[in-house]
Amino acid sequence: MKRVWYRIKFFFLSIVLKLRGKADEVYYIGGSEALPPPLSKEEEKEMLDRVVEGDDRAKSKLIEHNLRLVVYIAKKFENTGIHIEDLISIGSIGLIKAVNTFNPEKNIKLATYASRCIENEILMYLRRNNKRKTEISFDEPLNVDWDGNELLLSDVLGTDENIITKDLDLSVDKNLLKSALSKLTGREKQIMEMRFGLSGHKEQTQKDVAEQLGISQSYISRLEKKIIRRLKKEFNKMV
Amino acid sequence: MAQKSMKQCKVCEEWKEDGIYLLISFICTSCEQEMLETDPTDERYQYYVDRLKRSQVSNLLIQ
Numbered sequence: 001m002k003r004v005w006y007r008i009k010f011f012f013l014s015i016v017l018k019l020r021g022k023a024d025e026v027y028y029i030g031g032s033e034a035l036p037p038p039l040s041k042e043e044e045k046e047m048l049d050r051v052v053e054g055d056d057r058a059k060s061k062l063i064e065h066n067l068r069l070v071v072y073i074a075k076k077f078e079n080t081g082i083h084i085e086d087l088i089s090i091g092s093i094g095l096i097k098a099v100n101t102f103n104p105e106k107n108i109k110l111a112t113y114a115s116r117c118i119e120n121e122i123l124m125y126l127r128r129n130n131k132r133k134t135e136i137s138f139d140e141p142l143n144v145d146w147d148g149n150e151l152l153l154s155d156v157l158g159t160d161e162n163i164i165t166k167d168l169d170l171s172v173d174k175n176l177l178k179s180a181l182s183k184l185t186g187r188e189k190q191i192m193e194m195r196f197g198l199s200g201h202k203e204q205t206q207k208d209v210a211e212q213l214g215i216s217q218s219y220i221s222r223l224e225k226k227i228i229r230r231l232k233k234e235f236n237k238m239v
Numbered sequence: 240m241a242q243k244s245m246k247q248c249k250v251c252e253e254w255k256e257d258g259i260y261l262l263i264s265f266i267c268t269s270c271e272q273e274m275l276e277t278d279p280t281d282e283r284y285q286y287y288v289d290r291l292k293r294s295q296v297s298n299l300l301i302q
Contacts, residue, residue, distance in 0.1 A: 089291035
């Protein structure tokens with residue numbers, strides 16, 4: 001079946017090439033001689049000279065006679081998950097770039113230079129593709145309901161409810177606390193500041209505060225409860 | 240001087256005189272130039288890959 005398909009391809013290609021006046025350059029698609037063979041050194045030099053003069057036919061010939069490289073290199077990347085048709089298209093672009101940028105004065109063969117260009121083109125594409133695999137669009141449809149309405153990723157994405165008001169609330173709370181603290185006596189205020197690390201103080205245990213103020217821990221505990229009740233009352237008055 | 244014939248570019252689908260052949264597919268000079276300047280990391284690159292794929296060149300090259 002495959003062989004029949006190759007013969008159809010061959011027939012199709014031979015007609016097209018005949019129409020282009022290249023009947024002498026028909027190659028069997030599907031066999032080892034499927035593509036135009038590499039040019040001889042002399043032919044290649046002649047074509048390169050003509051390319052410099054702006055001859056597009058010479059450029060086409062250089063491209064076509066190096067297409068074997070594209071197929072050979074593309075096949076090396078078949079296991080990367082990219083379809084062979086894409087790899088050959090990418091490799092062909094790499095080859096076109098190679099023929100356009102090749103400098104005959106540099107001591108390097110066109111085939112060597114083209115191979116590097118084709119491989120680089122495919123590698124760059126693969127890198128881009130791998131990077132994209134980790135990216136997802138906000139407009140990515142997750143599901144479609146019975147009426148055909150798409151559920152997009154952006155529909156289900158959100159932020160914490162208080163993300164915008166959080167800082168504002170904190171600022172208001174700080175002001176309320178400051179105001180309530182101002183209603184306390186100096187000693188009460190000092191105890192709260194030491195216990196809860198307010199107004200630049202370091203947070204301390206009841207025991208530490210008791211030791212520093214020369215009173216018992218149980219007394220600090222009772223005072224603390226009493227002050228907190230008072231602060232709550234002050235808050236209620238303000239809110 | 241022989242008059243050049245108009246050929247349909249497989250990339251832009253416009254009829255142009257100048258360009259190159261990739262086996263059976265004609266690529267006009269302006270599309271060729273754009274392809275040369277397009278990097279595989281560019282958004283536009285996939286467009287050229289798809290156009291060449293549609294031109295059946297890849298298909299003919301696969302053995």
